[in-house]
Amino acid sequence: MMVRPKHQRLVLVTLAVAAVLGAVLLAMWGLQDRAAYFVTPSDIAAGKAEPDTAMRLGGMVVEGSLVRERDGVSIRFDVSDGKAVTPVAYRGITPDLFREGSGVVAEGRLQPSGLFVADHILAKHDERYMPPQMANEVAAR
Amino acid sequence: MHGYANPARFLKIARPATGWLLGIGLVLLLAGVIGGLVFTPPDYLQGETVRILYIHVPSAWLGMAGWASIAAASISQIVWRHPLAAVAGRALAPAGATFAALCLATGSIWGRPTWGTWWEWDGRLTSMLILFFLYLGYIALASAERERGGEGRMAAIFGLVGAINLPIIHYSVLWWRTLHQGQSISVAGGSTIAPEILWPLPLTMLGFTAVFAAVSLMLMRADLARTKLEARLRRSAAE
Numbered sequence: 001m002m003v004r005p006k007h008q009r010l011v012l013v014t015l016a017v018a019a020v021l022g023a024v025l026l027a028m029w030g031l032q033d034r035a036a037y038f039v040t041p042s043d044i045a046a047g048k049a050e051p052d053t054a055m056r057l058g059g060m061v062v063e064g065s066l067v068r069e070r071d072g073v074s075i076r077f078d079v080s081d082g083k084a085v086t087p088v089a090y091r092g093i094t095p096d097l098f099r100e101g102s103g104v105v106a107e108g109r110l111q112p113s114g115l116f117v118a119d120h121i122l123a124k125h126d127e128r129y130m131p132p133q134m135a136n137e138v139a140a141r
Numbered sequence: 142m143h144g145y146a147n148p149a150r151f152l153k154i155a156r157p158a159t160g161w162l163l164g165i166g167l168v169l170l171l172a173g174v175i176g177g178l179v180f181t182p183p184d185y186l187q188g189e190t191v192r193i194l195y196i197h198v199p200s201a202w203l204g205m206a207g208w209a210s211i212a213a214a215s216i217s218q219i220v221w222r223h224p225l226a227a228v229a230g231r232a233l234a235p236a237g238a239t240f241a242a243l244c245l246a247t248g249s250i251w252g253r254p255t256w257g258t259w260w261e262w263d264g265r266l267t268s269m270l271i272l273f274f275l276y277l278g279y280i281a282l283a284s285a286e287r288e289r290g291g292e293g294r295m296a297a298i299f300g301l302v303g304a305i306n307l308p309i310i311h312y313s314v315l316w317w318r319t320l321h322q323g324q325s326i327s328v329a330g331g332s333t334i335a336p337e338i339l340w341p342l343p344l345t346m347l348g349f350t351a352v353f354a355a356v357s358l359m360l361m362r363a364d365l366a367r368t369k370l371e372a373r374l375r376r377s378a379a380e
Contacts, residue, residue: 009220017301024305028316036318037263058318095257097186105320122256125186127325129194130335135185 038105045084051110058105066100090118097123148365159358166351173344193251199349200244207237215300227293231283232360238276264313265321275303
């Protein structure tokens with residue numbers, strides 16, 4: 001049987017693509033922990049986060065936990081991922097979208113006491129977009 | 142497919158298609174932009190900022206679709222040695238790079254008021270930046286190869302291997318924890334964008350896509366014309 005060069009090349013390209021794709025999947029799977037942009041309160045509760053090293057903490061700001069200190073620029077709030085909660089202290093201006101019940105990414109260090117001291121706050125929003133009156137209806141339900 | 146291997150035959154269709162695609166694209170864009178700026182309500186959380194969506198999402202789509210098209214052209218170059226494949230690859234790259242850059246720029250402008258930062262090295266943002274750099278590398282490699290009279294095989298291999306980045310960009314928000322939110326529109330899950338805000342998006346998506354196609358055809362025609370001119374100059378120099 002004669003193999004036409006065209007078909008030989010097609011088989012080669014298919015094999016090459018499959019091999020590279022497999023390599024990337026393995027790499028991404030291996031990177032999963034390291035490529036994560038932030039740690040969660042569960043990671044901290046499980047002891048996976050080292051105190052006093054720079055890291056980012058991500059989760060939801062717990063409703064009713066936001067407290068503004070008397071100096072006006074220091075705040076404290078709790079971050080939750082649904083399984084564990086980490087208290088956060090921050091001094092500075094927060095982004096507009098930072099609010100209770102919304103996503104947050106805090107950059108800072110974990111104290112040995114378990115308090116996360118943030119020196120930078122980023123707001124993280126979810127993939128939903130809707131008009132204000134619709135959001136009110138959703139909230140009312 | 143190989144019926145269009147003949148450049149004359151390709152040009153017969155490409156010439157009128159360029160104008161039509163450009164016209165249709167601009168009309169759709171005008172409708173989408175007016176709809177997105179004037180008629181849609183603001184977002185409950187982000188306010189008016191959400192309107193950048195109508196540019197950002199099509200840019201991201203075309204940045205990625207551009208490279209997917211380069212990968213398709215690369216396969217037909219490597220396997221079938223299609224004579225127009227290298228021309229198509231060279232024409233797609235500048236348009237794709239422009240949209241990738243537009244995606245990064247609009248994303249940065251959007252990120253400042255919403256997230257509170259211009260740039261963060263999270264999975265989605267970083268992989269999209271790599272796509273932009275891949276485009277620059279592809280453009281440099283393909284034009285260098287063209288000048289040396291190559292048939293575009295090196296650029297094709299680069300175009301094919303670079304396509305690995307596309308699934309990484311797409312799944313970055315699912316596989317890794319990122320600052321960028323998850324996807325809003327999926328084939329299986331529908332859309333988490335309210336219909337009142339969503340409707341201009343298909344208009345700008347289709348509009349930008351048609352303009353992208355028109356620009357790519359223009360660049361392909363310019364490339365073919367240049368090849369013809371160079372051949373003619375060589376002939377007249379030999380006489």
